[in-house]
Amino acid sequence: MFGFKRKNNDSSTQDATKETTPKLKDGLKRTRSGLFGGLFSRSKKLDIDSATLEELEDRLLIADVGMHTTDQVMTALQAFKTTDAEQTPQTVMKQVLLDVLQPVQQPLATDTPNAPFLILVVGVNGVGKTTTIGKMAKRFQAQGKRVMLAAGDTFRAAAIEQLQVWGERNDIRVIAQSHGADSGAVIFDALQSARANNIDILIADTAGRLHNKDNLMEEMKKIYRIGDKFDSDLKREVLLVLDAGTGQNALSQAKQFHEAIGITGLALTKLDGTAKGGIIFSLANELNIPVRFIGVGEQVDDLREFNASDFIDALLEVDA
Numbered sequence: 001m002f003g004f005k006r007k008n009n010d011s012s013t014q015d016a017t018k019e020t021t022p023k024l025k026d027g028l029k030r031t032r033s034g035l036f037g038g039l040f041s042r043s044k045k046l047d048i049d050s051a052t053l054e055e056l057e058d059r060l061l062i063a064d065v066g067m068h069t070t071d072q073v074m075t076a077l078q079a080f081k082t083t084d085a086e087q088t089p090q091t092v093m094k095q096v097l098l099d100v101l102q103p104v105q106q107p108l109a110t111d112t113p114n115a116p117f118l119i120l121v122v123g124v125n126g127v128g129k130t131t132t133i134g135k136m137a138k139r140f141q142a143q144g145k146r147v148m149l150a151a152g153d154t155f156r157a158a159a160i161e162q163l164q165v166w167g168e169r170n171d172i173r174v175i176a177q178s179h180g181a182d183s184g185a186v187i188f189d190a191l192q193s194a195r196a197n198n199i200d201i202l203i204a205d206t207a208g209r210l211h212n213k214d215n216l217m218e219e220m221k222k223i224y225r226i227g228d229k230f231d232s233d234l235k236r237e238v239l240l241v242l243d244a245g246t247g248q249n250a251l252s253q254a255k256q257f258h259e260a261i262g263i264t265g266l267a268l269t270k271l272d273g274t275a276k277g278g279i280i281f282s283l284a285n286e287l288n289i290p291v292r293f294i295g296v297g298e299q300v301d302d303l304r305e306f307n308a309s310d311f312i313d314a315l316l317e318v319d320a
């Protein structure tokens, strides 16, 4: 029903990232102004008296940056000497923050001789799973990958349709069964179909579920094991989608999903709508799980591959 187009425009990915940099700055506006607004500007660099330091400490904690990183920033700034011409408070902060985020900058590698590569997308209700799937699919397609989707959220009535509409619009095949069908069975079916059709990447949606409900986590484990049943050598990503706006709660979601099924990557969405974007530092510190993607808007190209240095530059960008 749908053709699979292989597009060879890999080289455009790099350029697209550069073009959307203003978008990243724009997307992080709330977190940035919550953290540094009024503390320093283009004309006035951060003036490190003790009152400013105290204010900055409070703001880092409010933005959910976490104790650990906050302490490190404070220590570095206290040691900062204004006589060092090479350094500014911003460069000092950037180094501390980069040390935290660099280790989790690990782009998702999907190439495998044993295709399809499965991306199992999980998370609590409404965090942006289905939207992120759409954005990722389009992104992979633009890189010349053959992509298929599995409508594994059989619980919410409109979920299957939401994915199908999306697939039709982008010429991407969606494997679905009826509402209420067994989610694992849908994904198993889709894996078979993907292998038969030489698909590179199969992305499976799952129903939103609360991390603290044992029965839902048990069901998640069953869905996870479907991959092993299909092929014990299946290469896969278990991608947990987190809404940055939920702050500390995102951290407990991540811990519990990780304990239940083992998360291999994170997508942090809705950074554009929150001042709590600092949660990425807590996540990196406490869990050390790769951050694959960040979402800074609802449009298809608002999903960006996570780059620690770009992210920190956008945060530290001095407002005009």
Ligand SMILES: Nc1nc2c(ncn2[C@@H]2O[C@H](COP(=O)(O)OP(=O)(O)OP(=O)(O)O)[C@@H](O)[C@H]2O)c(=O)[nH]1
Pocket (backbone or CB within 6 Å): 123, 124, 125, 126, 127, 128, 129, 130, 131, 132, 153, 156, 159, 207, 208, 209, 269, 270, 271, 272, 273, 294, 295, 296, 297, 298, 302
């Ligand atoms: N502003 C903004 N909105 C986003 C982002 N990602 C997702 N959304 C919005 O979040 C809402 C929920 O997105 P869905 O993709 O349906 O979330 P879901 O996790 O699949 O939800 P359930 O299937 O109900 O659990 C939609 O209105 C999306 O447009 C983002 O990065 N920024």
Ligand SMILES: [Mg+2]
Pocket (backbone or CB within 6 Å): 129, 130, 131, 153, 159, 205, 208
């Ligand atoms: Mg959904």
